[in-house]
Amino acid sequence: MRWSRYFWHTSKEEPADAEAPSHKLLLKGGFVKQVSAGIYEFTPPGLRVLRKIENIIRKEMDRSGAQELLLSVLNPAELWKETGRWELYGRELFTLKDRNGREYCLGPTHEEEITDLVRSYINSYRQLPLLLYQIQVKFRDEKRPRFGLIRGREFIMKDAYSFDTDELSAMISYETMKFAYDRIFKKLRLNTLMVEASVGAIGGISSHEFVVLTDYGEARVAYCESCVYSANGEIVALGKGKEEEEEPRELQKVYTPSMDTIEKLSSFLGVPARKIMKAVLYLVNGREPVMFLIRGDRSVDENKVEMVLGTENFRLAEDSELWETLRTRKGFLGPFNLPDGIRVYWDNSLYGVKNMVAALNEPDYHYINVNVGRDLSYGDFVDVCQVEEGDPCPKCEAPLKTGKGLELGHIFLLGTRYSEPMRAYYRDPQGHDRPMIMGCYGIGISRCISAIVEQHHDDRGIKWPTVVAPFELDIVCVNTSDQQQREVAEKLYMLSQELGIETIYDDRDESPGFKFADADLCGFPYRIVVGKKVKEGKVELQDRHTGERQDVEIERALELLKGMIEEDKR
RNA sequence: CGGGGUGUAGCUCAGGUGGCAGAGCGUUGGCUUUGGGAGCCAAAGGCCGCAGGUUCAAGUCCUGCCACCCCGACCA
Numbered sequence A: 001m002r003w004s005r006y007f008w009h010t011s012k013e014e015p016a017d018a019e020a021p022s023h024k025l026l027l028k029g030g031f032v033k034q035v036s037a038g039i040y041e042f043t044p045p046g047l048r049v050l051r052k053i054e055n056i057i058r059k060e061m062d063r064s065g066a067q068e069l070l071l072s073v074l075n076p077a078e079l080w081k082e083t084g085r086w087e088l089y090g091r092e093l094f095t096l097k098d099r100n101g102r103e104y105c106l107g108p109t110h111e112e113e114i115t116d117l118v119r120s121y122i123n124s125y126r127q128l129p130l131l132l133y134q135i136q137v138k139f140r141d142e143k144r145p146r147f148g149l150i151r152g153r154e155f156i157m158k159d160a161y162s163f164d165t166d167e168l169s170a171m172i173s174y175e176t177m178k179f180a181y182d183r184i185f186k187k188l189r190l191n192t193l194m195v196e197a198s199v200g201a202i203g204g205i206s207s208h209e210f211v212v213l214t215d216y217g218e219a220r221v222a223y224c225e226s227c228v229y230s231a232n233g234e235i236v237a238l239g240k241g242k243e244e245e246e247e248p249r250e251l252q253k254v255y256t257p258s259m260d261t262i263e264k265l266s267s268f269l270g271v272p273a274r275k276i277m278k279a280v281l282y283l284v285n286g287r288e289p290v291m292f293l294i295r296g297d298r299s300v301d302e303n304k305v306e307m308v309l310g311t312e313n314f315r316l317a318e319d320s321e322l323w324e325t326l327r328t329r330k331g332f333l334g335p336f337n338l339p340d341g342i343r344v345y346w347d348n349s350l351y352g353v354k355n356m357v358a359a360l361n362e363p364d365y366h367y368i369n370v371n372v373g374r375d376l377s378y379g380d381f382v383d384v385c386q387v388e389e390g391d392p393c394p395k396c397e398a399p400l401k402t403g404k405g406l407e408l409g410h411i412f413l414l415g416t417r418y419s420e421p422m423r424a425y426y427r428d429p430q431g432h433d434r435p436m437i438m439g440c441y442g443i444g445i446s447r448c449i450s451a452i453v454e455q456h457h458d459d460r461g462i463k464w465p466t467v468v469a470p471f472e473l474d475i476v477c478v479n480t481s482d483q484q485q486r487e488v489a490e491k492l493y494m495l496s497q498e499l500g501i502e503t504i505y506d507d508r509d510e511s512p513g514f515k516f517a518d519a520d521l522c523g524f525p526y527r528i529v530v531g532k533k534v535k536e537g538k539v540e541l542q543d544r545h546t547g548e549r550q551d552v553e554i555e556r557a558l559e560l561l562k563g564m565i566e567e568d569k570r
Numbered sequence B: 001c002g003g004g005g006u007g008u009a010g011c012u013c014a015g016g017u018g019g020c021a022g023a024g025c026g027u028u029g030g031c032u033u034u035g036g037g038a039g040c041c042a043a044a045g046g047c048c049g050c051a052g053g054u055u056c057a058a059g060u061c062c063u064g065c066c067a068c069c070c071c072g073a074c075c076a
Helices: A021-028 A044-063 A077-083 A111-121 A167-187 A262-269 A302-309 A319-326 A445-455 A483-498 A512-522 A532-536 A554-569
Strands: A032-036 A039-042 A074-076 A094-097 A103-106 A130-139 A154-164 A192-196 A206-213 A219-223 A230-232 A252-255 A277-284 A288-295 A314-316 A343-347 A356-359 A365-370 A380-382 A401-415 A425-427 A433-435 A437-444 A473-477 A503-506 A526-530 A538-543 A549-553
Touching: A021 A032, A021 A445, A039 A044, A044 A130, A044 A154, A044 A167, A044 A445, A074 A077, A077 A103, A077 A111, A111 A130, A111 A154, A111 A437, A130 A167, A154 A167, A154 A445, A167 A192, A167 A206, A167 A401, A167 A437, A192 A219, A192 A401, A206 A219, A206 A445, A262 A365, A277 A302, A277 A319, A277 A356, A302 A314, A401 A445, A437 A445, A473 A483, A473 A512, A483 A503, A483 A526, A483 A532, A483 A554, A503 A512, A526 A554, A532 A538, A538 A554, A549 A554
Parallel strands: A192 A230, A288 A343, A343 A380, A473 A503, A473 A526
Antiparallel strands: A032 A039, A074 A103, A094 A103, A130 A154, A154 A437, A192 A206, A206 A401, A219 A230, A219 A401, A252 A365, A277 A288, A277 A314, A356 A365, A401 A437, A425 A433, A526 A538, A538 A549
16 A cells, blocks of 8 residues: 555644543544544544454454354344333433334344344254354443543444353353453453453353453453452452451540541541441432441442342432431441431441441541440441452452453353343253343454553554554655665565565655654554665664664565564464 | 533644734645655635623623533443
C-alpha cells in the first residue's frame, strides 16, 4: 500500500477527549474515529487490525470444533419475552419498533436467537453436542461508555454457544473453550489472567473470566502468587480473623461532634480505623432497611451484598431515610438502640475486634471500648467485605495480590437457563424429552484492540505485535525527490509484496521526521529506512519493539525481514 | 443515575469587567528544504453546541435544553 493514496490520517495533536493510553493512541493514530459516546468507526488500518484479531479467533474456534454462523442484529421481542429478559435486561437493551409497531431489540448478546435456531433443527441426542459461534456487532446502551473501545455501546464480539445432552458433556465443551481461549490470548500476545467469576443470579454452574490487568479495567481481581488461585474480587471468600488479645476497657460515651467519617473519627479519637465499627444502611426494594456492620478500614463489596440479600434491588439509604429510620445522621450509625424490624449483618472482618469504637444512632456521640459479650452480642456473620491486597488466599492463606482487570473473555456454563423456558428439548435414547445443557462464551474483539495497545505501547506510540499489526513493514523513503532513494524504495516495495510481506510504503512528500513520528505512532513492527546510505548500497532496518537499528545491504534486507516476521508469527 | 468539567476554524486551544472572530497545527498556491512532526510568502476556512431572554450592542450576562469527557454507582 502506498501511503500517499491510503485513507489513513494521523494527528499531531493529543486528542482532547481521551484519557486511557489505548484510547489516545488509537485516535491519534487514526485507527478509529468517534461518532458518538461509545460508538466508533474503524478506518482502513483500524479494520486491518480488527480483521487480524478476528481471524486468529476464527482459526482457533474452528480448530476446537466450533462452527461459524451469523445471527441477526435486529431481533424480535417475542424471543426475549420467552426468557423474561425483555424486562430483566432493563434499560441497557436498545429497543425499537417497526412501522407496524412490532417491537425489536438490537442484540446485546444472542442466547435467545441461537436457542431459537437450534431448537428448530435439533431434536435428537444423536445431533449433539453442538458448538456454534459468530463474530457480530453487539449493542448495549451502557450507562457510562468510556475509554474508547474498552466500553462501547456498539462493539464487536465473538460469541459462542454450546449445546449438550448432559452436564458432563457440557463440562467438556466448557473446558474445550477454556483451552481455546488460552491459545487465542497467547496468539494475540495478550498477557491474560483466568479468574473464577460469579455465576450470578441466573444460577449457572461455572464461570471464568479472562482479564488483563490494567487501570482501565472495570473488575477488581485477586490472585495468589503462591498457588494458582485467581478470582474476581466479588467472589473471594474472606473469613473471620483471629480474636484480638486485649483487656476490655471501660465503655464510655464520648462527644464526637461532626466526626462523620472514619478518617475524622480516627484522628479525633486517636484510634486506628480498624478498631472502628462502620455501619451502612441499605434499603431493599426501596423499603426494607438492612444494616451491615464492617470494620472501619474495610469497604463493603456490593456484589457480595447482592448475594447475601438475594436481590439486586437494593441501594444505600439517603440522608432523609436515615433520619426517618434511625433518627440519626451519616457517620453516626451503629448497632445500639436500633428500632425493631431492622436486619443486621456482621461482616467477618469485625470478628474478635476488642475495645471498638461504635455509634449509637445518636448524632455527635460514639461509644469507645465496645466489647462483644459485655456490651452487645454478635449477630449473623456474613462476608460482604471488598477484597484487598494482602488478604489471605482462600486456597492457601498466602497474601493475595489485587488489581484492576479488563474483561476480555467470559465463559459461562449456563445449564438450562435458556433451553428450559424456550423449550429447546432433545429426545434422549430412552425417548424422553430433555432440555439441552448450554454454555456461552464471549470475547470482546474490539476491546481486545485496546487491550493490546494497553500492553504494547511506549510514549511515542503503539508497538503492534506482528500478528495483529496493520502492516508488518513500513518502508520509509527519506527524500522522495532523490531519484536513487526513490528507485530503491519502489523496488523494495514491489519485492516485499512478491514475498508476501504486508507492506505500507511511505511515499508521502513529507519531511523525514514527520514520517518517522508516524511510523512510531502507528506501531509497525519493522521499518526499512531508505536514505542517504543507498549510495553505499545499504538501507536501515529498524525493529519497533526492541528499538534496534542495523544497516543492511539492500539485497539482503527483505530476506532478513521475512525471517524475522516468520519468527514472530510462530 | 449522583458529582465535577468542557463545548469558539478540520485538530489543539486563547478570547478580564459586554464593543469588528483570534493563534498554532492542518488545508490550498508558490519558492526553498530533506535522517526525527522543516522554513519563508500568499490564501481559503466560523450557526462561537441549540433555543429563549436582558441590552443600543452578547462568544462574553441570565434561563432552559443538548452533546461530549472525567469520578462514583452500574456492568447477564
